Amino acid sequence: MRHLLPHPLLSVVVAFVWIGLANSLSAGNLLLGAGLGVLIPLYTRRYWPGRVTIKRPLRVLEYFAIVAWDILVSNVQVAGLILFRSGPKLRSVFVSVPLELRTPEAIAVLTGTITLTPGTVSADLSADGRAVLVHCLDAADPDAVVRTIKSRYERRLKDIFE
């Protein structure tokens, strides 16, 4: 099993992308998608020496739901800021968020989440990978932003990946 499917997640993604590109759920396409999902990870195995482990798959759904909701909220907030409070009145500030996550995949997901959620953009990672630089569009209390990122996203990602 390990030899046939070196990366089960990658296989699922490849099959899903094929079905989406063909835009059809016919039996032939499902079979072709499954075949590509097995063959492509086998051929590209040497480029993917590591393996992503997801400890708690159900938590992923919870995380997606929270992030999707936050994306909606953040867009309404940012739209309001752009339309009504634009200009020098915005209290923009850089903050440094110390990271407890160590796996590269978890840090990548966290920085992506920070960019998509309320009023924050991840701007840089520290050279040792233990802090992320975050730019806030309008933050009255920068420490609260750090606390929110750590308790709302980082804790959940730690559960999922580590």
Place this chain on the structure above:
Amino acid sequence: MIETACMVAFAAISVAALLNLWRLAVGPDVVDRILALDTLVVNAIALVVVTGIWWATAVYFEAALLFAMVGFLSTVAFCKYLLRGNVIE
């Protein structure tokens, strides 16, 4: 009803693209121009998608997907060039 919504969307996206072009023209920095190009690509994808709904055809989706990929790759290539002075090391 969908036709009306599409007309409104065409107008709004065209104005958005003009705003992007303005930012592309005035800059002031090269990073602003890359950001404007990136947003312009997303607006172009939106126009393609609304055109697909307007003409009730699915043939434009490959175009939208290719736009998305080329737009992302060109943004990253531009930034990589600014950061490292080289695109492929």
Place this chain on the structure above:
Amino acid sequence: MAHLSDIVVAGLILVGSFFLLVGSLGLATLPDLMRRLHAPTKATTLGIGALLIASTVHFTVATGTPSLHEVLITLFLFITAPVSAHMLAKAHILRHPDLQARLPVPDNSGWATVTPPPEDACEPR
């Protein structure tokens, strides 16, 4: 039923184009690059997401078979938007020494754009 889906599709198209317009407006009016970065990454991404969901609903109802094309574009844009924003921010920081001096300093290290990596940096897997 078809009528209800028409309302949903029209509403999603209007919401999507509104957010695209707001994103571009933010790009044009906000005062400096780091702030301008917020508008396209958030508003524009949600705008295109709403348009693509509208397209999914429209074609699923019109043809009777689920339309999965748009999901791919939506996922691709939602994954790539933060990456390009991160790259743009890094390029901006590298090109502005005055901005580098104003950044908060992380513990025992510097920001990756302006500091060489340490000897014991974790290797990309």
